[in-house]
Amino acid sequence: MTYVQGNPLVCGKPLEECLRIIEQFHGWKAPGLVLGLFMVDLARELIDPRTEADAVVETRHCLPDAIQLFTPCTIGNGWMKILDWDKFALTLYDRHTRDGFRVWVDLEKMRRFPKLYQWYMRLVPKNAIPLDGLLYVILTAGRQVLSSSSVTMSRYHGRIKKTDVNICPVCNEAFAANQDRICLACKGDGYYEIRHRMGVSVARN
């Protein structure tokens, strides 16, 4: 399906390719992630894509994947931090100067796209708006539903350093030395019951 005429560049790539990348990584073309694509595109442009920018994202739903796919920042390399605030907003910043740009969904602007607003504000049941129609509105709206401001980071701007390592006397696994003598799982925060412990049947390279 072709959504938009002309296949414009977004995040430095043709839009159709961006949508393919989203689907492959995320499992489907989630509307929030497609909206996030335009948010990352705007933030990248504002900070200059050549800046080695770190990221903060204010929700764990969808938006972190837009950052991971269209910037060098991932959760595993430590350049992206997730705040579990359920706000659809992100900041890209230069960690040396602490200056950057925050981009968010502007509800006043979004009201001009009623279907999108209803979906975003969860005013209608999840499946009441067909996916293709919703994606069409998002791709038509693009940056028109976003606002941005230049910001200076006051928290969360540093990289998280790894600490020394302890060995837990209960499970014999390594864990961060800044916790306690016993690891969190063995202290009772574990999330699993062991059915049975296995050796590794086939040693393999």
Next chain:
Amino acid sequence: MTYVQGNPLVCGKPLEECLRIIEQFHGWKAPGLVLGLFMVDLARELIDPRTEADAVVETRHCLPDAIQLFTPCTIGNGWMKILDWDKFALTLYDRHTRDGFRVWVDLEKMRRFPKLYQWYMRLVPKNAIPLDGLLYVILTAGRQVLSSSSVTMSRYHGRIKKTDVNICPVCNEAFAANQDRICLACKGDGYYEIRHRMGVSVARN
């Protein structure tokens, strides 16, 4: 550089391709992520790659990216949960039966690979072991440094549902209704100072 003879399949793909995927997403062939590749490979095989498995990962360093790259689980689609315990371990599980497999680094097994053990336990300065040498050991060791057990999930096995949406009366942005009347940022947890707020200069699709 070719590390291993024969380019074996790992996570269903030729090893050299896995290493390229890692470098492209994560920025470099981080040793923790290459070790993580073998952990995901083992967990996938134990649970059967055809099972639609969710993931829990016990550190935010490196390992989440191995899960995001070599399973369908990502942080943004909600199929992977991150516990910030700094333990190098992961669980893949069937969220319907709650049964799955936990894979972890087994320190006793790792002692047979002294360079790897020293790096993993942070017993030597970060740059004391050249990257290529370390990667070679990891690729040689593969699963030989891992252990696994079959587990039943007792926590964190459900998908996280989105709540209703409130509009913050201070910033006029949407946020989760299960928080408070005012969003966390406006209540004082914000991480940025606004330099100036901008309109969107060019409306674009």
